[in-house]
Amino acid sequence: MSRQKKSYEGIVLTAPVTVPYQRFSANDATWFIGQALRMLLGKSQLKKTDIDGLAVSSFTLAPDTVASLTEHFDMMPRWLESLPFGGASAVIAAMRAARAVQNGDADVVACIGGDTAQRGSFRELAANFSRFSRDAVYPYGGAGPNAIFAMITRNYMTRFGADAADFGHLCVEQRKNAAHNPNALLRKPLSLDDYLNARLIAEPLRLFDCVMPCAGAEGFLVMTEEKARRLSLPFAYLLSAEEQHNSHSAEELPMGGGWRMFRDDLYNAASCGPEDMDFLQTYDDYPVMVFQQLEDLGFCGKGTAADFVRSTDLSTEGSGLPHNTCGGQLSVGQAGFAGGFLGMVEGIRQLTRQPMGKQVADAELGLVSGFGMVNYDRGLCAAAAVLKKGEV
Amino acid sequence: MTLNYPRFHKQFRTEKGKLFLQHCSECSTLQYPPREVCRTCLCDTLEWKTVSAQGKLVSWTVLHTGLEPAFENRFPWKIGEVKLECGVQLIVHLDIEEPFFFMEVSVELRLFEETLMYFASKHQKE
Numbered sequence: 001m002s003r004q005k006k007s008y009e010g011i012v013l014t015a016p017v018t019v020p021y022q023r024f025s026a027n028d029a030t031w032f033i034g035q036a037l038r039m040l041l042g043k044s045q046l047k048k049t050d051i052d053g054l055a056v057s058s059f060t061l062a063p064d065t066v067a068s069l070t071e072h073f074d075m076m077p078r079w080l081e082s083l084p085f086g087g088a089s090a091v092i093a094a095m096r097a098a099r100a101v102q103n104g105d106a107d108v109v110a111c112i113g114g115d116t117a118q119r120g121s122f123r124e125l126a127a128n129f130s131r132f133s134r135d136a137v138y139p140y141g142g143a144g145p146n147a148i149f150a151m152i153t154r155n156y157m158t159r160f161g162a163d164a165a166d167f168g169h170l171c172v173e174q175r176k177n178a179a180h181n182p183n184a185l186l187r188k189p190l191s192l193d194d195y196l197n198a199r200l201i202a203e204p205l206r207l208f209d210c211v212m213p214c215a216g217a218e219g220f221l222v223m224t225e226e227k228a229r230r231l232s233l234p235f236a237y238l239l240s241a242e243e244q245h246n247s248h249s250a251e252e253l254p255m256g257g258g259w260r261m262f263r264d265d266l267y268n269a270a271s272c273g274p275e276d277m278d279f280l281q282t283y284d285d286y287p288v289m290v291f292q293q294l295e296d297l298g299f300c301g302k303g304t305a306a307d308f309v310r311s312t313d314l315s316t317e318g319s320g321l322p323h324n325t326c327g328g329q330l331s332v333g334q335a336g337f338a339g340g341f342l343g344m345v346e347g348i349r350q351l352t353r354q355p356m357g358k359q360v361a362d363a364e365l366g367l368v369s370g371f372g373m374v375n376y377d378r379g380l381c382a383a384a385a386v387l388k389k390g391e392v
Numbered sequence: 393m394t395l396n397y398p399r400f401h402k403q404f405r406t407e408k409g410k411l412f413l414q415h416c417s418e419c420s421t422l423q424y425p426p427r428e429v430c431r432t433c434l435c436d437t438l439e440w441k442t443v444s445a446q447g448k449l450v451s452w453t454v455l456h457t458g459l460e461p462a463f464e465n466r467f468p469w470k471i472g473e474v475k476l477e478c479g480v481q482l483i484v485h486l487d488i489e490e491p492f493f494f495m496e497v498s499v500e501l502r503l504f505e506e507t508l509m510y511f512a513s514k515h516q517k518e
Contacts, residue, residue, distance in 0.1 A: 122459065123459040123460070126459055127459070127460070131425070132425045135425050135426065136424070136425035136482075136483055137483055138460065139460075139507065139509060140471045140483050140484070140485060140509070141455050141458045141460060141462075141463045141466075141469055141471055141485075142455075142458075142471070142483070144459065146455075147453050147455060147471060150453035151451035151452065151453050151472070151473055152451070154451050154452070154453065155450075155451050158493060199456065200454070200456045200468075201455075201456055201457055202453045202454070202455050202456065202457075203453050203454040203456070203468075204453075205453075252450045252473075252475055252481065253450055253451050253473065376425060376483075377473060377481065377483060
């Protein structure tokens, strides 16, 4: 079923910023979000009073909220948004902020994903992630989401014949992109042997299938094209964007996140297809989810992602499909909900010629995908956006 | 790690070959994990109904590390997901040497770390 929704015409994404990642930090989430805001002001040359909208996604902000942040940062916004959607938060932040600016509810929205990571704190967060998780997953030893994605990975391997080396190939290729990104916590080259010989975490997942939790923040601004031009800020258009939640409740263990349900609408609204993309930023919490995004977003057929990643150059320098051009979370680290912002911010960076890693030559069009919130035995939130280089 | 939530109490009744699951008094939906309202019709008059403890294993993993101290000396530890005959899916501990896809299993409650939890074992035909 095709749906027509209002376009995001006239709205742009700009000023991508990244607060350097750290494995652990003694600072709390407000520091990371505050630093991101400061960097947004620095990059845009706007005053704090010019930012009249604030959209925040954070896993470690409690007991504070986006409302209390306005007092932390002494701001007086007329529009606030909180995005508890994990890895889908950045795409959804852009969507919400774009509508707010289109409707005049805000002029400039700062979208920030930021989290801290303190020793031992992850256990408490995982144990109390949600009611279902607390009651029916954590007591079974499910270490955060590892156990669930181990089971999803096993099903995918059995159903489609993928093997560990296929997932390893993806991890190895992403690590090559990370070599150029000074912010990546894991930059050392990874060989397939390193991947296959790494310790088991939750079979069939090994160490390098799992992201490294860390602290950091990512942010960008949403405003009108006219304002970005006036400020001489390079920008990206939001050509189209979609979100879909709890899409696979009828499947035993789902082979998707929800992207299939909106794929046609996403591409139709952007008047393009997967073959037109100059890069792809997927949400790589685990390699199996990258495979599912490649398939469900139409880059290859269902169950064929293993062949696709082996036959396609995924590096920033190749003529294939540059994928997770800054190294992705599997190399950079997962700074909580900022992990969902990594691909979006890198996408804006590529299109405004300020990448963290290598620039994809002549990048004009890119796709950013997000996925988040494992509540019981599957992820609930999927989102994706098509971005286009601004015509400055 | 004790589960003290009131909505769990009746779930932990035991009867051989049976499990107790939340059941909607209006639309007969069975559900797990326990909720405050029916997932289908949102009615809040939920009862506990016995269902067959048999099902099939739809996936599993062997944990080698974890966050919960209670498991520290137990790795490697197997857990899995079972689809019961009634269609409801449970995450369970596995008491199975060599799990395989769609293996017929029986689920029962066992005491683990002073808490009753679901364990699946190979279904023994009577």
